[in-house]
Amino acid sequence: MTGSIVNHIVTTPPTRGRLTVMRLDGTETVELPDLYERAGRLAAHLREQGIGPGDRIGILAANSLEWVLLDLAALRLKAVTAGLEPGKFDADGELLARYDLKVLFTDQPAEHPGVRPIGEARRxxxxxxASGALPPVAYAPGEVTTLKFTSGSTGQPKGLAATVGSIDSSMRAVQEMFAHGPGDELFVFxxxxxxxxxxxxxSALRHGHDITISxxxxxxxxxxxxxxxVVMGVPAFFETAKKHIEARTGEGGVAHAARRMFGDRIRYLWTGSAPASAPMLRFFNEAGLPIYEGYGLNETCIVSKNHPGASREGxxxxxxxxxxxxxxxxxxxxxxCDHPVNRRYEYAAPGDSERMFGPDGVVRTGDxxxxxxxxxxxxxxxxDDVIVLDNGKKIIVRPIEELMRESPAIEECVLFCPTQTSLVAVVSPAAEPADEAAIHEHLALANAxxxxxxxISGIVIAESRFSIDNNLLTSQFKPQRRRIFDLYRSRILESHRGVHARSH
Structure with missing residues (x-):
């Protein structure tokens, strides 16, 4: 496959760049040529254990050097990685059987013979x-390298097998826009x-830049x-960073506080995966840290992106x-997509694939x-978040939710309309205990x-902030609307009834 980035990184040892892994339990750095050699040795050991093309290697662990080594070793074997998000899965035999995993590496305690400590990969x-050199591999555009999982709000996550063509096309487009190379250090967490x-x-292996994984x-x-x-982050991360910077702004001003937090080498900030608020984007741009929002789905990969020389507010x-x-x-x-991620889900309920993928491979985004x-x-x-009132008026909730999130006291806001007559907001406070007075004051200003x-006629202040741990945010920090409604159903209905009673 001409110009394939995936084929390049499995066949061509890098000559420069380094990978650093920074966790609260320690920091380590590996030069990229050494990383390539280590991944090759790990691939050879996995091959000796009977793992080959098409076999699935599950990885259920926090970010680590071992994670990177296993992923790169799988690429060298034409095996398929199944990246399993910690907190959503248990490391047991049922998981291996459900996703047809040949082996599962994890940092969780486990007893099943097919489940191995991820530390084995490092060793x-x-x-x-003993087997020596690996046989050469080459990928065609339609071949699969990884099984990724959607962060759906109900049931088991749906699997999506990602093709080499989709990976290559996305990475080529990003490189054309941002020209990552020696001198860059990309920060991923x-x-x-x-x-x-x-x-x-x-990208680091192909283009010779540094990368830090945290x-x-x-x-x-x-x-x-x-x-x-470069910092890769979701909007929720940058919203949190904005609040920290505002709290630390002193004589040097916002730009100085922002540089103290992010360092003095920022070329740009990357965000996507969830809607970014206009005030947050404006804050970083005015602070001298250009931030570029993009759009994409698991099913499409990146679709659009603001970038230097082609950026438009909103x-x-x-x-x-x-x-x-x-x-x-x-x-x-x-x-x-010229190179679709795939044309169907795996491990999905009947009808899920047909609802998302058209017969010609077109993806119905729902946006x-x-x-x-x-x-x-x-x-x-x-x-599906457009609310139709009983008078026929259609309300698009996103701009209203973004208006509510402009308050420093509100971290997230999700709107509901249980009887199609009036809106009720469930808000996740920015701190615990919640600043209820500030939240109600901002509600009045927003309504004006x-x-x-x-x-918004009624408001429910969540007892605790929405998080990934309490299953009210996805792994990309998007609110789980259905779960939030189910959790606060009685209070939403009570708030709505109170408004209705007062109006009569």
């Missing part, structure tokens, strides 16, 4: 294998179980030490080469949006700017 990578986070390891818990501690040039960037955005009469977005005359894509919200039908 194998440090000693020569989201779980490596999310395939896109591994793209930056592949964890979410260690990110703010690690950032000023690393002094990266948009998620221009649609990338190889992607086509199709809008129906209601403004619902579908995406056609509402439009494309302007210059090819910039704008997202208005989710089609909203139309009659858009006003």
């Amino acid at each position: 194998a990578a440090e000693r020569p294998a 989201l779980p490596l179980s999310l395939l896109q986070q591994r793209y930056w390891v592949y 964890t979410y818990e260690a990110a703010f501690w690690a950032l000023p030490q690393v002094r990266p040039t 948009s998620v960037g221009q649609v990338l080469p190889g992607k086509q955005v199709i809008l129906d009469e209601a403004g619902v977005i579908s995406v056609r 509402l949006g439009y494309v302007d005359e210059d090819g910039f894509l704008f997202i208005r919200g989710r089609a 700017t909203l139309g009659r039908d858009e006003q």
Whole structure:
């Protein structure tokens, strides 16, 4: 496959660059040529144990050097990695059987014979294998390297087998926009179980830049030490960073406080995976840290991206080469890819694949949006989050939720309309205990700017902040609407009834 980045990194040893792993339990650095050699030795050991093309290697662990080595070793064997997000799965025999895993590496305690401590991968990578050189491998565009899982709100996560063509096309487009290379250091902290986070390891091997992998818990501690040039993060991370910077702003001003947090080498900040608020984006741009929002799904990979020389406020960037955005009469977005991630799910309920993937491979995103005359894509919200009131008025909830999140006292806001007559907000406070007075004050200010039908009539303040641990946020920090409604159903209905009683 001409120009394949995946084929390059499995056949060509890198000559420069380094990988650093920074966790709260320690820091270690590996030069990329050494990383390549270690991954090869690990691949040879796995091959001796009977793992070969098409076999699935499960990885259920926090970000670590071992995670990276296993992923790269699998690529060298044409095996398939199954990245399993910690907290969502248990390391047991049932997991191996469910996803047809040949072996599962984990940092959790486990007794099943097919489950191995992830530390075994490091030890194998440090000693020569008896079998010697690995056979050469080459990938075709339609071949699969990894099984990734959606962060659905109900039931078992759906599997999606990602093709080499989709990985290559996305990485080529990113490189054309941002030109990563020697002198860059990319900072990554989201779980490596999310395939896109591994793209930056592949980018380092291909383009010779440095990369630091951390964890979410260690990110703010690690950032000023690393002094990266690029930080990859979801909007929730940058919202938290914004609040920390505002709290630490002194005589040097916001720009100085931002540089103290992120270091003095930032070239740009990357965000996506969830809607980013306009005030947050504006804050970092004005602080001298350019931030670029993009848009994509597990099922499409990256679709559009703002970047230097082509950025428009309020948009998620221009649609990338190889992607086509199709809008129906209601403004619902579908995406056609020259190199689809796949055309169906694995391990999904009946009908799930047909609802998402059209017969021609087009992905039905469920998002509402439009494309302007210059090819910039704008997202208005989710089609299934449009509330239709009993008077026929359609309310798009995203702009109202973003308005509520502008309060320093509110971390997240999710709107519901249980009887199609008035809106009720469930808010996740920015601190515990919640600053209820500030939340109600901001609600009054927000309602003063909203139309009659858009006003929030009732509010429920969550007892504890939404998080991944309590299953109210996805791994990419998006609210789990259905679970939030189920958890606060009685209070939502009570708030709604109270409003209705007062109005009569």
